[in-house]
Amino acid sequence: MKGDRRKVLHILVSLRFSGAEIMLNAAFKDLSEGGFEHHIIATGEDVGAYAETLQSTGYQVHHLPFRPSPSYFWRLFSFIRENEYSIIHIHMERASFWTALTAMAAGGRCVRTIHNTFRFPPRLRRVRGIQRRLMAKMGVAMVACSTTVGHNEAAEFGYSPAVISNGYCPDRVVFSDLAQRARSRSILSIKDDDIVIASIGNCSSLKNHSVIIESLLRFAPSRPPLYLHCGEGHADHGEGERASELGVQDRVRFLGRVPDIKDVLAASDVFISASSVEGGPIALLEAAAAGICCVTTRVGLAPELEGLPNVYLVPADPGAIAETVRAITDIPLHERVERGKALSTYVDGKYSMQINAQKYREIYEEKSAISSINLLATAS
Structure with missing residues (x-):
C-alpha cells in the first residue's frame, strides 16, 4: 500500500441512530485532527438510515453487505487495498476476527472496539476467547468502551483490553437548572408540577422498557x-400494547426517534435505564451531564458513576424503580439541581467526546507510525 497513510476505515453493520454511530458523528472533527481522513463501510443488508447524517458530517460512507463466504472477504481485502486505508477500526462483533485478518493481509493496522458486554454459550465463548487473544498478540489494539466491558472481556475471554470509556457530545446536552427546566417543559407542554421520567434508546428485550411502563402502576393514582x-x-x-393493557397509555408519550434530546432531558426529573445489558450507554452520560437524577441498573458505565450525586443503582424491577423515583421527588427540586451541578461537572471532566477522541487519535498515531516504518523498510 502506497500513498496516504492516514486514512481510517470504520467497519460497522447497518448505520442506525445508535451509540457507536452517534459517537462517530459527534467526534468527527476531533478524530480528524492530525490529518486523519475517515471513511465508514456498512456491512449490513442495508446501509442504514443514519448514513445520510454521517455523510453530511463529513464521513465517506460505503456499503458492502456481509456474507459468510470467501468472496465477501476477498471483496473487503480488495476494497481496503485499493483505497489504501492504513487503519481499520472494527466496531462490530460479527466476524471481527476474520475481518481483522483480512484487513491486516491488505496492509492495514487494526483497532477493535468492544461496544457491549458479550456472553456466549460455552463453546462459542471458547472460540471467541481464542480469537480475541490471537488478535491481541497480532497487534490489534483491543479496546473496551467501559470498565465493566473490560472486566467482562477479562472474565469471559481471558485477556485484558485497554479501556477508553464512551464519551458524550456536550452540544447534545443543556444543563437542567430551574429556568431551563421551565422552558423545556413549556416547549413539551408539560405541567410544572408533573413528575417526569424519561428513557432514551431503541426498543429491544434487553432495554426492559416494559419494566418502566409497569412501574407506573406503583405510584399513587393522584400523581402518576x-x-x-x-x-x-x-x-x-409490544410496548404500546402493554401500556394499554395496564391502563397507563395516557401517561406514556412514545416520541420515537428524537434527534435533539436537550428538552426531553431538561424537562425530566429522572432518567431511567432498566437495561439488562449495556456497553457504555451514551444516554446515561447525557442525562448525567444534564444534571438530572439517573436511576439505572448496574450495567455498562453505571458502576463507574456509583456514589456520585443524583445517581441511583437499582435492579430492573418495577417496584424498585418506583420506590427510588418517589424518594427522589421527595427531595426539593432546588437541592436536586445543586447536586446535579456536581454530577455534570464530573461527567464533563471524564467522559466528554473530546477526551474519547483524543485517546483514539493516540492509537491511530501509533498505528500510523508503525505503518510508516514498515513502508520505509519495504522501500529500502
Missing part, C-alpha cells in the same frame, strides 16, 4: 408520572 419514551420500535416490541 409522565413517561417520555424516546426511541424507535415500541410498536414492534
Whole structure:
C-alpha cells in the first residue's frame, strides 16, 4: 500500500441512530485532527438510515453487505487495498476476527472496539476467547468502551483490553437548572408540577422498557408520572400494547426517534435505564451531564458513576424503580439541581467526546507510525 497513510476505515453493520454511530458523528472533527481522513463501510443488508447524517458530517460512507463466504472477504481485502486505508477500526462483533485478518493481509493496522458486554454459550465463548487473544498478540489494539466491558472481556475471554470509556457530545446536552427546566417543559407542554421520567434508546428485550411502563402502576393514582419514551420500535416490541393493557397509555408519550434530546432531558426529573445489558450507554452520560437524577441498573458505565450525586443503582424491577423515583421527588427540586451541578461537572471532566477522541487519535498515531516504518523498510 502506497500513498496516504492516514486514512481510517470504520467497519460497522447497518448505520442506525445508535451509540457507536452517534459517537462517530459527534467526534468527527476531533478524530480528524492530525490529518486523519475517515471513511465508514456498512456491512449490513442495508446501509442504514443514519448514513445520510454521517455523510453530511463529513464521513465517506460505503456499503458492502456481509456474507459468510470467501468472496465477501476477498471483496473487503480488495476494497481496503485499493483505497489504501492504513487503519481499520472494527466496531462490530460479527466476524471481527476474520475481518481483522483480512484487513491486516491488505496492509492495514487494526483497532477493535468492544461496544457491549458479550456472553456466549460455552463453546462459542471458547472460540471467541481464542480469537480475541490471537488478535491481541497480532497487534490489534483491543479496546473496551467501559470498565465493566473490560472486566467482562477479562472474565469471559481471558485477556485484558485497554479501556477508553464512551464519551458524550456536550452540544447534545443543556444543563437542567430551574429556568431551563421551565422552558423545556413549556416547549413539551408539560405541567410544572408533573413528575417526569424519561428513557432514551431503541426498543429491544434487553432495554426492559416494559419494566418502566409497569412501574407506573406503583405510584399513587393522584400523581402518576409522565413517561417520555424516546426511541424507535415500541410498536414492534409490544410496548404500546402493554401500556394499554395496564391502563397507563395516557401517561406514556412514545416520541420515537428524537434527534435533539436537550428538552426531553431538561424537562425530566429522572432518567431511567432498566437495561439488562449495556456497553457504555451514551444516554446515561447525557442525562448525567444534564444534571438530572439517573436511576439505572448496574450495567455498562453505571458502576463507574456509583456514589456520585443524583445517581441511583437499582435492579430492573418495577417496584424498585418506583420506590427510588418517589424518594427522589421527595427531595426539593432546588437541592436536586445543586447536586446535579456536581454530577455534570464530573461527567464533563471524564467522559466528554473530546477526551474519547483524543485517546483514539493516540492509537491511530501509533498505528500510523508503525505503518510508516514498515513502508520505509519495504522501500529500502
